[in-house]
Amino acid sequence: MVDVTLDLENMPLLHPITSHTAYIPGANNLGIILTGDGGAIAVDTGLDKDTGRLVRRALDEAGLQLRAIISTHHHADHIGGNDYLVRNLPGVVVHASRLEAPFIENPILEPIYLTLGASPPSALRTKWLMAKGAPVHQIIDEDAVDIAGVRLEIIPLPGHSLGQIGVAFDGVCFAADGFFGSEILVKHGVPYAHDVAAQIASLERLAMRDERWFLPGHGGLTPRNELEDTLRANQYAIERASRAVRAALAEPGDTLAVARRVQRMLALTITGLPQYAIFVSAVAAHLSYLEAQGDVTLVMTDEGAVWRGGS
Numbered sequence: 001m002v003d004v005t006l007d008l009e010n011m012p013l014l015h016p017i018t019s020h021t022a023y024i025p026g027a028n029n030l031g032i033i034l035t036g037d038g039g040a041i042a043v044d045t046g047l048d049k050d051t052g053r054l055v056r057r058a059l060d061e062a063g064l065q066l067r068a069i070i071s072t073h074h075h076a077d078h079i080g081g082n083d084y085l086v087r088n089l090p091g092v093v094v095h096a097s098r099l100e101a102p103f104i105e106n107p108i109l110e111p112i113y114l115t116l117g118a119s120p121p122s123a124l125r126t127k128w129l130m131a132k133g134a135p136v137h138q139i140i141d142e143d144a145v146d147i148a149g150v151r152l153e154i155i156p157l158p159g160h161s162l163g164q165i166g167v168a169f170d171g172v173c174f175a176a177d178g179f180f181g182s183e184i185l186v187k188h189g190v191p192y193a194h195d196v197a198a199q200i201a202s203l204e205r206l207a208m209r210d211e212r213w214f215l216p217g218h219g220g221l222t223p224r225n226e227l228e229d230t231l232r233a234n235q236y237a238i239e240r241a242s243r244a245v246r247a248a249l250a251e252p253g254d255t256l257a258v259a260r261r262v263q264r265m266l267a268l269t270i271t272g273l274p275q276y277a278i279f280v281s282a283v284a285a286h287l288s289y290l291e292a293q294g295d296v297t298l299v300m301t302d303e304g305a306v307w308r309g310g311s
């Protein structure tokens with residue numbers, strides 16, 4: 001007799017992409033690279049120790065040994081499993097880019113920068129913004145690296161985060177938050193950005209790639225022939241956000257006033273304080289972007305620092 005529950009439990013956690021790549025689908029897709037000699041490299045580890053456990057279980061099930069982690073960027077939902085995996089699986093080497101490493105090792109820095117540099121309030125000290133810190137053993141500086149005996153191409157994808165990287169191997173591009181699935185864009189309204197110009201340039205860099213598969217951190221595994229449409233949807237969401245920020249400055253206002261107007265204009269529902277902090281930060285990124293283009297200026301007034309739209 002077939003026990004359906006049991007069958008579901010026995011479903012392999014690892015979804016193969018090509019002969020040497022796989023992923024664990026979820027709210028955060030976790031990439032897996034097979035070294036070919038029984039080893040595996042994880043590209044990001046998800047939100048917390050539960051996703052760390054999931055990686056461990058998926059690899060156990062497939063008879064693979066975790067040798068290394070590549071952390072694409074420091075956001076809590078990408079590095080939260082590092083601590084569990086490094087503590088429980090001896091010999092795992094964590095790799096990250098030079099600019100991301102300090103944030104991965106000191107996760108308090110994310111809520112600090114979302115609090116204008118101040119010691120963060122308790123609402124921002126949650127696992128959504130502050131993962132458990134774990135050491136980064138190796139800094140990735142080059143555009144190709146040897147990790148666990150495998151040669152990997154590193155793709156710079158800054159913009160969403162200061163020094164985000166993607167990884168290309170065996171016809172698969174692990175693109176992290178270099179782009180989002182279309183359904184994610186609809187849900188979030190404003191794709192999170194640290195540097196909007198760099199974010200757009202990273203989309204263009206992805207458009208030049210010729211891998212067969214593209215795995216975003218959030219959204220579905222994307223075949224090459226669907227990539228252009230998805231990248232265009234990302235570009236559109238970014239431009240829409242910029243236009244809304246620009247339109248919000250029909251009257252001068254400080255950053256929080258602009259954020260309030262943009263939220264209303266795009267009819268965004270923002271329920272939690274962490275989500276609000278992230279949204280305001282993305283609005284600030286768009287203000288800096290528009291300033292660099294000469295569209296808006298920041299001036300000191302009796303009311304404090306106020307943004308003004310050009311004529």
Ligand SMILES: [Zn+2]
Nearest residue numbers: 073075160177
């Ligand atoms: Zn991210």
